[in-house]
Amino acid sequence: MSEKVHAETFGAMWEGRTNGATSTFMSQGLYRLDRVNDIVLAGGSMRQATKSDQPLLETWYRAFEQDSGLEPSHDERMVAVVTSMIDNDDAFIWEVDGTPVSCAKRSRPTLNGITVSFVYTAPAKRGNGYARSLVAVLSRRLLETKSFCTLYTDLTNPTSNKIYQEVGYRPIMESSWIRLAR
Numbered sequence: 001m002s003e004k005v006h007a008e009t010f011g012a013m014w015e016g017r018t019n020g021a022t023s024t025f026m027s028q029g030l031y032r033l034d035r036v037n038d039i040v041l042a043g044g045s046m047r048q049a050t051k052s053d054q055p056l057l058e059t060w061y062r063a064f065e066q067d068s069g070l071e072p073s074h075d076e077r078m079v080a081v082v083t084s085m086i087d088n089d090d091a092f093i094w095e096v097d098g099t100p101v102s103c104a105k106r107s108r109p110t111l112n113g114i115t116v117s118f119v120y121t122a123p124a125k126r127g128n129g130y131a132r133s134l135v136a137v138l139s140r141r142l143l144e145t146k147s148f149c150t151l152y153t154d155l156t157n158p159t160s161n162k163i164y165q166e167v168g169y170r171p172i173m174e175s176s177w178i179r180l181a182r
Helices: 004-018 051-068 075-087 130-142 158-167
Strands: 021-033 045-048 091-096 099-107 113-121 148-154 170-181
Touching: 004 021, 004 170, 021 158, 045 130, 051 075, 051 091, 051 099, 051 113, 075 091, 091 130, 099 130, 113 130, 130 148, 130 158, 148 158
Parallel strands: 113 148
Antiparallel strands: 021 148, 021 170, 045 091, 091 099, 099 113
């Protein structure tokens, strides 16, 4: 995985040296946010995920991997990842009338920036603006202590790219995830 031109150059060089094949697994966009746009929020509100959310977040983590075309994590790793995001207060839930409908997490903090990741909405709840609202509210909170936020998105998913730009995220780089095969 690298900036698109570098990943594709490496892939071509690898093919030439190994007689192997490459394929693009995912075309990603790196987005940056310096200020959250004023948008109308969906009903509901953001809250910190708690231990009681662990089973739900584990289910959503599996679904997120599947939706993203990622190899499913081994049970132990998935449980450890979700446990860590809850224990470190990194996971957030958008809740409507007491029902969790969407999640996101903060990750990879630096001195000046932080990343928003694991943005997921349950399929039955999609199309209501919950993820967009969660990303906006979470990003606004993160910008209270950071200069900017970033996030990666699958460039083939028009919905996520649209909602991130509505929030105020702007594309700054394209990257490619290249798979190598012999």
